């Protein structure tokens with residue numbers, strides 16, 4: 001698993017300023033256009049910065065650490081494809097970090113960007129019970145969508161047949177069109193529709209996908225929901241959206257709905273519940289059984305506890321990468337609505353005692 005701090009040569013928890021400085025230095029060094037360039041390294045560094053240079057993502061990463069990276073194969077992570085796609089039109093694309101100056105320095109700015117073909121993103125919703133949201137769960141779902149054809153593996157060719165050069169584009173994958181106008185002649189280059197830019201077409205088409213290489217099918221997807229996920233959070237699985245005849249598949253977005261628990265509430269990493277106790281137990285102390293997500297736990301109510309007081313059960317809260325949060329029990333003293341004659345007498349005696 002990648003450690004973004006390590007990639008940038010920093011200590012875990014380094015400040016955003018330090019992150020920014022380290023990134024600038026390394027991006028300048030590894031940029032593919034430079035002599036010292038290293039594309040893989042550059043991608044790695046940029047990916048690390050996309051997370052650590054963003055206040056919200058950094059906070060998430062600091063909290064969830066590897067789980068962040070791990071969330072269903074890239075949930076909340078970084079998608080290099082998106083990043084490349086966004087280079088041409090920086091600003092307002094959800095990239096808050098200022099790479100502009102760096103890209104300008106290397107003559108990277110927009111203009112000659114090729115529109116990358118990407119499959120459609122797919123969004124689904126899943127429901128989790130409270131327990132699953134706290135401890136994490138792996139869900140298997142069947143999703144019907146455009147997938148790479150299982151018969152031909154996406155080639156579009158019938159099994160055992162070979163590919164021909166595309167005659168429409170002479171195997172280039174691109175079509176050059178020159179149009180005359182009053183202003184002069186315009187040349188545009190577009191992707192070949194016949195071969196979808198591949199330059200090759202099947203001699204005999206695959207019967208299952210009619211040569212497209214992509215067909216609708218039911219795919220079983222295993223979604224790893226990280227522990228401690230909140231209601232409304234979205235997990236992204238990069239490349240698990242719809243396939244397209246050319247280019248990258250889209251992403252799969254999974255929106256998580258968490259059912260509330262009957263008696264247990266969550267706030268950050270703390271879980272809490274209310275515990276009604278008898279007046280006499282508040283005065284004399286007692287043992288009570290409390291339902292936590294780890295099963296029943298016995299707690300001691302100290303004599304003389306007041307209404308609303310909190311009792312802490314350590315490490316029965318939400319798991320985080322710094323260990324588990326606590327479970328808080330809020331004591332609620334139940335005052336009897338009616339007293340028997342005998343009870344009334346006893347209370348009057350208590351009153352005489354000054355209680």
Ligand SMILES: [Zn+2]
Pocket residue numbers: 166167168169170171172173174192193194195196197198199200
């Ligand atoms: Zn072609």
Ligand SMILES: [Zn+2]
Pocket residue numbers: 149150151152153154155156157206207208209210211212213214
């Ligand atoms: Zn096929």
